[in-house]
Amino acid sequence: xxxxxxxxxxxxxxxxxxxxxxxxxxxxxxxxxxxxxxxxxxxxxxxxxxxxxxxxxxxxxxxxxxxxxxxxxxxxxxxxxxxxxxxxxxxxxxxxxxxxxxxxxxxxxxxxxxxxxxxxxxxxxxxxxxxxxxxxxxxxxxxxxxxxxxxxxxxxxxxxxxxxxxxxxxxxxxxxxxxxxxxxxxxxxxxxxxxxxxxxxxxxxxxxxxx
Numbered sequence: 061x062x063x064x065x066x067x068x069x070x071x072x073x074x075x076x077x078x079x080x081x082x083x084x085x086x087x088x089x090x091x092x093x094x095x096x097x098x099x100x101x102x103x104x105x106x107x108x109x110x111x112x113x114x115x116x117x118x119x120x121x122x123x124x125x126x127x128x129x130x131x132x133x134x135x136x137x138x139x140x141x142x143x144x145x146x147x148x149x150x151x152x153x154x155x156x157x158x159x160x161x162x163x164x165x166x167x168x169x170x171x172x173x174x175x176x177x178x179x180x181x182x183x184x185x186x187x188x189x190x191x192x193x194x195x196x197x198x199x200x201x202x203x204x205x206x207x208x209x210x211x212x213x214x215x216x217x218x219x220x221x222x223x224x225x226x227x228x229x230x231x232x233x234x235x236x237x238x239x240x241x242x243x244x245x246x247x248x249x250x251x252x253x254x255x256x257x258x259x260x261x262x263x264x265x266x267x268x269x270x271x
Contacts, residue, residue: 065211068212069212069214072117072211072216072219073215073216073222076113076215076218077220077223078219080219080223081220081223082209084183084267085254086255087227088257089149089178089250090106090109090224090228090244092153092247092250093174093252094231095231095238098235100171101171102224102228102231104174104175104178105163105175105178106223107221107224108174108176108179108181109179109182110221110224111179111215111217112173112178112182112183113182114220116216117212117223118213130134136269137185138183138185139184139261139262140262141263142184142185142258143259143262146254146261147254150250150251150258151251153250154247156247174243178191227244
């Protein structure tokens with residue numbers, strides 16, 4: 061196997077890891093769902109973000125500069141839509157009932173819905189767009205000229221997915237220690253933080269439009 065391809069893969073994986081690791085609304089949602097609905101639900105949530113990161117990686121790897129510019133220029137509707145989605149999720153999280161025993165999500169359609177929802181939420185986050193472009197540019201000076209762009213996309217997906225796999229596995233491992241009463245408090249705190257992220261996103265948009 062070509063050493064250049066391996067190097068491109070691991071550089072791209074580092075980009076995916078650096079984008080996924082900071083705690084934000086997606087991380088918070090992933091942790092809350094792992095506690096509430098089990099490991100598969102948490103992993104499905106995280107994988108939605110990983111797929112969105114891989115899509116950004118594909119845009120950079122294949123040099124679709126016009127789409128990058130379009131995403132940056134569409135920050136206003138994306139911020140409004142993403143904030144609205146976060147507020148809806150905050151409300152659902154606040155209202156979520158907590159059973160005595162965790163009922164893991166196992167239905168394939170339900171898991172696909174969790175993945176799709178997080179995928180759209182990640183795409184609608186202007187912070188993700190900007191941070192991905194910044195990290196991609198600083199680490200990947202030569203990645204756009206990689207022999208196979210597919211290796212770069214695979215690396216971003218692998219790095220991001222590895223983070224979500226590790227995070228959900230650790231939380232699921234310790235889930236039995238969390239009592240139903242504690243899960244209620246975690247749900248309420250998660251809902252408030254998700255709403256806070258939505259308001260912060262809208263405030264950041266307002267400040268950018270009114271410097």
